[in-house]
Amino acid sequence: MLPLSMPVNEKIAADFVKFLRQFVPLTDTEVKKELLPIVSTREFAKKQVxxxxxxxxxxxxxxxxxxxRKYYKTGEEEHIVQISREGHLISAQESFYTRTPSEYFVEALEPSVVISLTFEDMERLFASSHSFERLGRLVTVHTMVLKDKWQTSLIMQSPRDRFLNFVENHHEILQRVPQKYLASYLNIKPETFSRFKHLLRLKRPAL
Known part of the structure; x- marks a missing residue:
């Protein structure tokens, strides 16, 4: 099933524009005349790749x-490297930037709507002005820093600390994502993840 793709209007794009303006103060004219005409909304069903x-x-x-979610496979086993919700970027980034085949699957865990920009349109946008070129650089740095922070947590933190930090900072996702996916994402054995959740429920009144 192909995704439903539609043009983007200002109302739909409001959160996207707000996200971008964290990095560069885009003018209304830049948004209306240069950005919105080259992006589209795509809708995906639950579990659609x-x-x-x-x-x-x-x-x-x-x-x-x-x-x-974004994941790769070894044999039949899936290894989740990213789970993202509203307000965040997601793609097979290495493939996107290098134009080489991806190692990852990207899949909707819920019915999802994304605002999408093609590589070719992105390149033309960045070449059109210093403001958009700077935007592209800052967003790329932002995503790299987030990725490095997550990889550092996988190396430096214990499974228990990773779990507790995730609960503290992403409690909403904990309620929306199947436990087996969260265990994979946090690199915690499923039985250990279940034990951590049980301990959390027992301690919740004291938190």
């Missing part, structure tokens, strides 16, 4: 609604 391993990633996606 957004991009596949072995294919070149063509889109950078901002999540307007829903929950999306």
């Amino acid at each position: 957004i991009s596949k391993a072995g294919e070149v990633e063509n889109y950078m996606n901002f999540i307007s609604k829903g929950l999306i």
